[in-house]
Amino acid sequence: MTALKQAYGAANPQPSDVQEDTVGVLHTLANGLRIGDPRGGTLADAFKNLTGELLDWSYPGTPGLPVDEKPPTRAELGKILDYAKQAAADPTHGVGVPPADHKLLRRICNNLHLGELVDHRYVLDLSTCWWSRHLTQEGAKEGYTEHFPVHRLREWLDLPKPRGLDRDLQNLIIAVFALQQQLGWYERDTKVNVSDVRGVEDRFQLRQPPMPTAEAWEAALRFGRAFFGKELPSFRTPANLGVFAGTLRKVAEDYADHAAKLVDALTRHASVLGLDEHAPTGRLATAREVADMLAMVATERDDVVLVDVVASGPGHTGLAEPVAASEVFKQADRLTRALNATQWGLLTAIAGRTGDGRASAVLDRLRTVARHEQHGSDLTAALDEAVSAAATLLAEAAPTDRVEPGLGGRDGRQTPESGGTETPPPGRDTPSVDTRHQHPDGPVDVLVELGGGHQGDDGDPGGDATRHPVQVPLQRTPEVLRNGGESQVTRPDAATGQRRRVVQDKTDLEELVTALSGELRDGRTVEVTWTVRVAP
Structure with a gap:
C-alpha cells in the first residue's frame, strides 16, 4: 500500500520502493486542463482535491458555492427564501436572523452573493445581491427590460461562464431576484403565486405588476388597520400587496354575512325601533355602510382595486370613525340574534297605547338607544329592558272580572273546569280544545271575549242582555311555540267568539298580545278577564 501511494503521488516517493520519473501521474484529453500529480496525505484527500480541480475547471463561473460545501437541501433553500421575503418587505431591506441560522446564510447567501x-x-438590496445586477444587465443586452422570461433567466445564470448550479438553487436565485426587483409572477397575462422554490417554472415570466398609488396605499393602511383590526405591511411592494389584500379579504369573508343579516333585522323592525330607513346617519345607515364595505372587500379579486376600495373608507359618513364602525360587524352576530329573539308583539302592543305616558317612556328609551351607534349604546341590553317593561305594563292592566278556578262562567253555566259540558252562546264559535302545560307557580287563565256583530238593548255586543263569557282553552302547543313555530291561536270564523288562554311566561303573554292586537285592528271590541291560579 505504501508503494501504491508513492506511485500515484499520494506519498513522497522512495527510491527503494518506486522508480522516480518526471512524467505526471494523471493525464486528461480535455484541451487546456492540466491536472498533474494528486495532492494529499491520503488517497481520500487526493481524490477530493482532484474532483475539486475538475469542478473548478468545468464550472469556473463566480460567484458560486465552494466545492467542499455540501449541497443545500430544499428545506434550507426554503428557509433562505423566507428570510428574503421578509427583507424585501421591510423598508430597511433587512431582517434579523437568530444565531441558529447564521451558519446557513453565510454558507449559502454570502458565498453566492445572494444578499448578505x-x-x-x-x-x-442591490449592493448585496450580485444576481440582480447581473440578470438585469444580461436582459438589457437582449432587450428584456420590462419583463423577464424564466427560461431566459435560467440561461443567464451560467453567463459568462457556467457555474454548475442545480435546478433548485437556480430557482432560489430567480425567486430572490424577483423579490429584490419587486417583480410579479405571471403565466401569460395571469398573475400566479410562487411560494417556494419548487414552484418556479420555465413557462412563467417576471414583470412589474400594477400597484396602488402611494397615496392609496397609505390611506388604506391607516383605515384598514383601524377598521379591520389587523396589522398590515407598511412597505409598498408586490409581495406585500398580496399579504395586504389577503389579510383584509379574510376578515371581510368572515364577517360579511353577519353584517348583512344585521341590516336585514334592523330594517324589519325599524318602525318599532324608531329608525329612519332613509337617514344618512345613525345605526341603520352605519350598518349598511359597514356591510357594503365588507361585501366589496370579500368579493374583490383584484388586489389593486381592493386597496382602492379600502382607501375610500373614510369618505363614507358611517365609516369616518373606523374603530367605532368596526364594532358593528364584530358584534353583528350577537345583536342579530338578540333582535330575532325579541318579543316584538309586546313592544307593538304598548306602541298602540296612545296617551299612555309609561308606554311612551319605554319606547322612547329604546328608540334613543337604537338611533345611536352600537359602540356607545348597547341595543341588546336596551331590548331586554324594553321587553321586560312592556310585559310589566301589560300585566298591570286591570281585569274586568274574575273567574274562580273550578267554577262556571259569570252566568253560572258549566265549564270544562267545573265538570260540565261547555255550550257557547248562540252565534259564538267553538274553538277546539288543546291540553295546557303547567307552570311551577301555577298558570294564569285569561278569558278573552271578542265583541262584534249587533248590539243588544243594553249596548252589549252580541245582542244578549247579559254577556255570557265562556272559558274555552285556546289552542297552544308548547313544543311548537318553543321552536319558533306559528302560534295556534285562531280567530273565530264568525263575527264574535270567546277564547281562553293560559299565560305562564313572557312568550305566552307576547302571543296573547299579538292575537288581541289583531282583533283590535279588525275593529272588534276585546274584553279581557283573567284568573290567577297557584299550583298546589
Whole structure:
C-alpha cells in the first residue's frame, strides 16, 4: 500500500520502493486542463482535491458555492427564501436572523452573493445581491427590460461562464431576484403565486405588476388597520400587496354575512325601533355602510382595486370613525340574534297605547338607544329592558272580572273546569280544545271575549242582555311555540267568539298580545278577564 501511494503521488516517493520519473501521474484529453500529480496525505484527500480541480475547471463561473460545501437541501433553500421575503418587505431591506441560522446564510447567501448576513441581519438590496445586477444587465443586452422570461433567466445564470448550479438553487436565485426587483409572477397575462422554490417554472415570466398609488396605499393602511383590526405591511411592494389584500379579504369573508343579516333585522323592525330607513346617519345607515364595505372587500379579486376600495373608507359618513364602525360587524352576530329573539308583539302592543305616558317612556328609551351607534349604546341590553317593561305594563292592566278556578262562567253555566259540558252562546264559535302545560307557580287563565256583530238593548255586543263569557282553552302547543313555530291561536270564523288562554311566561303573554292586537285592528271590541291560579 505504501508503494501504491508513492506511485500515484499520494506519498513522497522512495527510491527503494518506486522508480522516480518526471512524467505526471494523471493525464486528461480535455484541451487546456492540466491536472498533474494528486495532492494529499491520503488517497481520500487526493481524490477530493482532484474532483475539486475538475469542478473548478468545468464550472469556473463566480460567484458560486465552494466545492467542499455540501449541497443545500430544499428545506434550507426554503428557509433562505423566507428570510428574503421578509427583507424585501421591510423598508430597511433587512431582517434579523437568530444565531441558529447564521451558519446557513453565510454558507449559502454570502458565498453566492445572494444578499448578505451582516451583524446578525440578513440584508437584501442591490449592493448585496450580485444576481440582480447581473440578470438585469444580461436582459438589457437582449432587450428584456420590462419583463423577464424564466427560461431566459435560467440561461443567464451560467453567463459568462457556467457555474454548475442545480435546478433548485437556480430557482432560489430567480425567486430572490424577483423579490429584490419587486417583480410579479405571471403565466401569460395571469398573475400566479410562487411560494417556494419548487414552484418556479420555465413557462412563467417576471414583470412589474400594477400597484396602488402611494397615496392609496397609505390611506388604506391607516383605515384598514383601524377598521379591520389587523396589522398590515407598511412597505409598498408586490409581495406585500398580496399579504395586504389577503389579510383584509379574510376578515371581510368572515364577517360579511353577519353584517348583512344585521341590516336585514334592523330594517324589519325599524318602525318599532324608531329608525329612519332613509337617514344618512345613525345605526341603520352605519350598518349598511359597514356591510357594503365588507361585501366589496370579500368579493374583490383584484388586489389593486381592493386597496382602492379600502382607501375610500373614510369618505363614507358611517365609516369616518373606523374603530367605532368596526364594532358593528364584530358584534353583528350577537345583536342579530338578540333582535330575532325579541318579543316584538309586546313592544307593538304598548306602541298602540296612545296617551299612555309609561308606554311612551319605554319606547322612547329604546328608540334613543337604537338611533345611536352600537359602540356607545348597547341595543341588546336596551331590548331586554324594553321587553321586560312592556310585559310589566301589560300585566298591570286591570281585569274586568274574575273567574274562580273550578267554577262556571259569570252566568253560572258549566265549564270544562267545573265538570260540565261547555255550550257557547248562540252565534259564538267553538274553538277546539288543546291540553295546557303547567307552570311551577301555577298558570294564569285569561278569558278573552271578542265583541262584534249587533248590539243588544243594553249596548252589549252580541245582542244578549247579559254577556255570557265562556272559558274555552285556546289552542297552544308548547313544543311548537318553543321552536319558533306559528302560534295556534285562531280567530273565530264568525263575527264574535270567546277564547281562553293560559299565560305562564313572557312568550305566552307576547302571543296573547299579538292575537288581541289583531282583533283590535279588525275593529272588534276585546274584553279581557283573567284568573290567577297557584299550583298546589
